[in-house]
Amino acid sequence: MAMINNALSGALAAQVALSASSQNIANLQTKGYTRQAALLTAVGPDSSPRSSGNGVQVSSLVRFSDGYKSQAMWRAASELGAHSQTQPYLSQLESVMGDETASLSAGIDQFFGALNAVAGDPGSTPLRQQVLTSASLMSERFNGLNNVFNAQLQSVRNQRSAIVDSANAQIATIARLNRQISEAQAGGLSASSMIDARDQAIDSLASKMGLEVSDNADGTRDVSLKTGQSLVLGSMHGTLKAAPTATSPQEFSLSFAGTSYVLDPSKLGGQLGGLAKYEAEKLTPLQQDIADIARQIAEKTNAQLALGFKPDGSGGTPLFDFNPGSNADMLKVTGGFVAADLAFSADGAPGDTGNLQKLVALKSQPITVGSIGSVLLSDADTQLVGKLGVDSQLNKAALKTTQTVRTQSVDDWQSTSGVNQDEEAVNLVEYQNMYQANLKVISVANALFDATLAMMG
Structure with missing residues (x-):
């Protein structure tokens, strides 16, 4: 009977092992699936001195999981998320501001070129009108770029709100799976599929923000920022x-167990942190820089015109209106301003261009721009575009690096936890042979038992 019991335990163990391999093969292409295997343990002998043992048992189903590799994969997801979300915005600004036909530099050059062209015939109405036309076109370029900035600000904030909604769903999923895993393990049931689902939720959440993950004895995992x-x-x-508040267009907070915490989004990491840093360190300062250029062009031009005289001998009036923070008309030509209002004369004499020459010279005067300091008006936009290009290239390089790290970390996780088709094929053959061998033992034991009965009969 001992032979039969031993062989029966071996056959049953082989069945469990074959079932585990078949499950692995079935999930060969399942994302996030962690392979399993039956852990076989020999059953020791009883008190009889002639007992060699009592067969084999499946002590547990083992998940091939490495916590360190999972943590590395989640950290890489966070770093990748931070850089991947900001690059489309940087590329858009780089394209818009660097366009030869639509750049601020081209608009500024055309405005001062029109001023320079009128010097040969300061009384020419068409040439004076060209100055107004170029002033209006330059203003439209500033306003158009300001609209791009405002559109990006709105897009960033909408995107962050959507990420927060998605993150909340994943946070709730992790907590729910924690409870289900704890209950399953307490009842002696396999929780492998639920653990895989939880790890997938953590991985997705990690792309949105940097996480710290710790394991508990009951099978649950705690997750924190x-x-x-x-x-x-x-x-x-x-x-x-x-949500917007009285002091911020978008304030981040975390409510937990009845307590609310205000969060600094730039320190969250992942997609949320990347977008917050882009807004605070790139987009908002750049928008202010462009506004600084527009304001100083308006102030300097208006101040110089105020020192000159119109063809009718009256004093000059402002050419530009600057409206800080406005979307469509941050900079515009003053309403009702006509060609005859251009005060090009320095002394009121007909044909004098003394004030016109000083207007043309404004292009070579320094202005102060927040992120680059003092710079010639003619060079301000070029330097900003160059700085933006450097920022974009640095982010692209960081993005490429983090993509490589993420790919390597996923491959490293796959090498431990992923299903290897060749390995499972070998396991199938081995456990099939084990099963057949144990059936052969049962057959031999039956034959011996029958022979013994026949001998005794």
Whole structure:
């Protein structure tokens, strides 16, 4: 009977092992699936001195999971998320501001070129009208670029709100799976598929923000932000919120267990942190720089015109209106301003161009731009475009690096946890042979038993 019991335990163990391999093969292309294997343990002998043992048992189903590799994969997802979200915005600004036909530099050059052209015939109405036309076109370029900035600001904030909504769904999923995993393991049931689903949710959440993940003895995982605030504790979870306040167009907060924390989005990491840093460190300063250029062009031009005289001998009046923070008309030609209002004369004498020459010279005067300091008016936009190009290239390089790191970390995880088709094929053959061998033992044991009965009969 011992032979039969031993062989039966071996056959049953082989069946469990074959079932695990078949599950692995079935999930060969399942994203995030962690391969399993039956852990076989010999059953020791009983008290009989002639007992060699009592067969084999499946002590557990083992998941081939490496916590360090999972953590590395999640960290890489966060870094990749930070750089991948900002690059489309940088590329758009680089394209718009660097366009030869639509750049601010071209508009400024055309305006001062029109001023220079009228010097040969300051009384020419068509040439004077060309100055007004070029002034209006230059203003439209400033306003158009300001509209691009405002559109990007709105897009960034909308995108962050959408990311927060998605993150909340994943946070709730992790907490729910924590509870289900804990209950399954307490009941002695396999929770492998639920653990895989939880790891997938953590991986997706990690792309949105930097995370710290720790394991608990009951099978649950706690998840917190890099800044220390808890997102998930066992089956409890918090809720992120992004909403405008009296002091901020979009304030981030975390509510957990009845307590609310205000968060600095630039420190969150991942997609949220990348977008927040882009807004605070790139987009908003660049928009202010462009506004600085527009304001100083308006102020300097208006101040110089005020020192000159119109053809009728009256004093000069402002050519530009500057409206800080305005979308469509940040810079515009003063309403009702006509060609005859251009005060090109320095002394009121007909044909004098003294003030006109000083207007033309404004292009070579320095202005102060926030991110680059003092710079010639003619060079300001070029330097800003160059700085933007450097920022874009640096982000592209960082993006490429983080993509490589992420790919390597996923491959490293796959080498441990992923299904290897060749390995599973070998396992199938080995466990099939094990099963057949144990059936052969049962057959031999039956034959011996029958022979013994026949001998005794």
